[in-house]
Amino acid sequence: MLKKAVKLLRGSVCVRAKSAYPERMLNLCSVRGIEFWDVRWIDDTALSFCVARGDLRALRRAAEGCGAEVSIERTAGTPFFFARLRRRHALFAGGILCAALLLVNSLFIWDFEVTGNETVPTETILHALREHGVHRGTFIYSFRSQDICNRVLPELKDLCWVAVNVRGCKAYVQVRERVRAPERVNESEPTNVIAAKPGLITKVRALDGEKRVLPGTSVQQGQLLIAGVVDTGGTEKPSVTTRFLAGKGEVWARTWYDLTVRVPLTYEKKVYTGKEKRSHTLIWGENRLKIGAKGSSICNVDCDKIKNQTQWTLFGLFALPVTWETETLLPYELEVTPRSRADAEAQGKDVLETYLAALLGETGSVTQRRFSTAVEGDNLVVTLSAECEEQIGKEVPIAVSEG
Numbered sequence: 001m002l003k004k005a006v007k008l009l010r011g012s013v014c015v016r017a018k019s020a021y022p023e024r025m026l027n028l029c030s031v032r033g034i035e036f037w038d039v040r041w042i043d044d045t046a047l048s049f050c051v052a053r054g055d056l057r058a059l060r061r062a063a064e065g066c067g068a069e070v071s072i073e074r075t076a077g078t079p080f081f082f083a084r085l086r087r088r089h090a091l092f093a094g095g096i097l098c099a100a101l102l103l104v105n106s107l108f109i110w111d112f113e114v115t116g117n118e119t120v121p122t123e124t125i126l127h128a129l130r131e132h133g134v135h136r137g138t139f140i141y142s143f144r145s146q147d148i149c150n151r152v153l154p155e156l157k158d159l160c161w162v163a164v165n166v167r168g169c170k171a172y173v174q175v176r177e178r179v180r181a182p183e184r185v186n187e188s189e190p191t192n193v194i195a196a197k198p199g200l201i202t203k204v205r206a207l208d209g210e211k212r213v214l215p216g217t218s219v220q221q222g223q224l225l226i227a228g229v230v231d232t233g234g235t236e237k238p239s240v241t242t243r244f245l246a247g248k249g250e251v252w253a254r255t256w257y258d259l260t261v262r263v264p265l266t267y268e269k270k271v272y273t274g275k276e277k278r279s280h281t282l283i284w285g286e287n288r289l290k291i292g293a294k295g296s297s298i299c300n301v302d303c304d305k306i307k308n309q310t311q312w313t314l315f316g317l318f319a320l321p322v323t324w325e326t327e328t329l330l331p332y333e334l335e336v337t338p339r340s341r342a343d344a345e346a347q348g349k350d351v352l353e354t355y356l357a358a359l360l361g362e363t364g365s366v367t368q369r370r371f372s373t374a375v376e377g378d379n380l381v382v383t384l385s386a387e388c389e390e391q392i393g394k395e396v397p398i399a400v401s402e403g
Contacts, residue, residue: 011053011077014038018046019068028062053079109138110169110284111311111323117175120158125175128152129164140166189397190244193226195219196394199253209247219392225251228398244398251393254367257359257386259352262379263344269337270304277329283309284322303331341380345373348382356386364390 017025022045029036029051039049051059053075063070112129114122129135132151134143149162156162161176193209201217209226213219228247282289305327312322349371356366368387373380 007052007077009078011075011079012050013053013056013075014048014050014073015056015059016042016046016048016071016073017063017068018071019066020045021066022047022068024066025063025068028066029059032058032062034058034062048073053077105284106169107140108169109134109140109166109171110136112136112171112173114173114175116177117159118177120156120175120177125152125156125159125162125173128155129173131155134164134171189246190228191247191395191397192224192228193247193249193251193393193395195221195223195225195251195253196392197221197255199255199390199392201225201251201253202389203252204249205251206247206249209245209249211249213251219253225249225393248395249393250391252389253392255388255390255392257356257384257388259355259384259386261348261351261355261382262376263339263348263351263382265339265341265344265375265378265380266336267339268334270332271335272330272332275331277303277331279327281325281327282322283325301331302334303329305329341373341375344380345371345382348373348380349384352382352384356384356388360388360390364388 019025022041025047026036026039026049034051034055036049036051039047041047060070112126114125117125126135129148129152132148134148143164145164148164152162153159158178159175160178161174163174165172165174198220199218201213201215201219203215204211204213204225206226209228210230212224212227219225226247226249228245230243230245280291282291306329308326308328310324310326312324352371360366366386366388370385372383372385374383375381
C-alpha cells in the first residue's frame with residue numbers, strides 16, 4: 001500500500017524496449033540502479049516494463065549503451081496529472097478550489113458513530129451532545145472530550161462514562177452504561193411460601209419456616225406450602241411465643257398443561273412485480289439533494305424500501321463529509337397461498353413448545369407430552385397436553401400488625 005502511494009506521488013512511466021537481446025536492457029538497468037517492475041514479454045525482441053519518472057533519463061542512456069529502442073507507452077502518477085491540468089486553467093483552478101473546500105470541511109464533524117450503549121438509545125446520546133454544542137458541522141478543535149463528559153454525564157443518569165474521539169470528519173462516541181446494583185432483599189421480613197399454580201407435590205425442602213404439605217398432596221393455586229408464622233405454644237391470642245420467620249424453601253410438584261393454538265391453512269405471500277424504483281440523494285452535513293425524480297420515496301402500492309448509504313473517501317484513506325444514498329423501492333402484491341397440513345402442524349408445535357418453555361422457566365422440565373390436531377374451517381387446531389415437573393413455591397410477605 002505504501003509503495004503504491006509513493007509510486008503515485010513520484011509518477012511512473014511504462015516503456016517498450018526493442019532490441020536483438022532485450023534482456024541485456026534489464027541487466028544494464030540493474031547494474032545502474034534503475035528500479036523497474038511489471039515486466040512483460042511482447043515477443044522475442046521486445047518487452048515492456050515500468051520505471052519511476054525520475055529514472056527516465058538514465059533509462060534512455062542505458063538504452064543507447066546496449067543499442068535498444070525505447071518508446072513510451074503510457075504515463076501515470078501525480079506529476080503527469082498536474083502537467084495535463086496546466087493546459088486547462090479552469091479545470092486546474094476548480095481542482096484547487098475543490099481541494100481547499102475538502103480541506104476546510106475536514107476540520108468539521110459531519111458524521112457520528114455511537115458504541116457501547118445497549119439500553120440507552122443512540123438518539124438520546126446524540127441529543128445530549130447537541131445540547132452542549134457537539135453536532136454535525138462542529139469545529140473539531142472547539143471542544144475537549146473530558147469537558148463533554150463532565151457536562152453530558154449529569155443528564156444521562158444511565159451512563160457512567162462518555163468519550164468523543166474525532167478521526168477525519170467522523171466523531172466516534174464511546175459510552176459505558178452504569179451497572180445497576182441488585183435490589184437488596186430483606187432477609188428478616190416474615191414471608192410465607194404459597195403455590196404459584198396447582199399441582200401434585202413431589203418434594204418439599206423447607207430452608208426456614210414450617211412445612212404445611214407433604215409429598216403426594218394435591219394443592220391449589222395460592223395454598224400455603226411453607227408457613228412463616230410458627231406458634232410454639234401458649235394460650236394467649238396471639239401467643240407470646242409466636243415466631244415470625246422468613247419462610248423459604250423449594251416445593252416441587254407435577255403439573256399439567258393443555259395448550260392450544262390455531263394455525264391458518266392459508267397465508268399471504270409477497271410476490272414482487274419486478275418493477276424497481278430507485279432514487280439517489282447526495283448528503284453533506286444536514287443538507288440533502290435528491291437526484292432523479294423517478295425514484296420518489298412515495299409508492300402508491302405495497303413495497304419494500306431498501307436504503308444503502310456510502311460515505312465518500314479520499315483515496316480510501318480520509319472520510320469526506322459527503323454521503324451517497326441510494327433508495328430502492330420493490331413493489332409487491334400479496335398472494336393467498338395454501339399452507340400444507342404438515343407445515344401448519346410443525347409451526348403450531350413450535351409455537352406451543354416455545355410457550356410451554358416460557359411457562360416452566362429454567363428449572364422446569366417436561367416429563368410427558370402429546371400433540372393432537374384437528375381441522376376447523378380454514379385453521380388447523382394444534383393441542384399440546386403435557387405433564388411437567390417444576391418448582392411451584394412463591395414467597396409472599398406476611399402483614400404483621402403491632403399491638
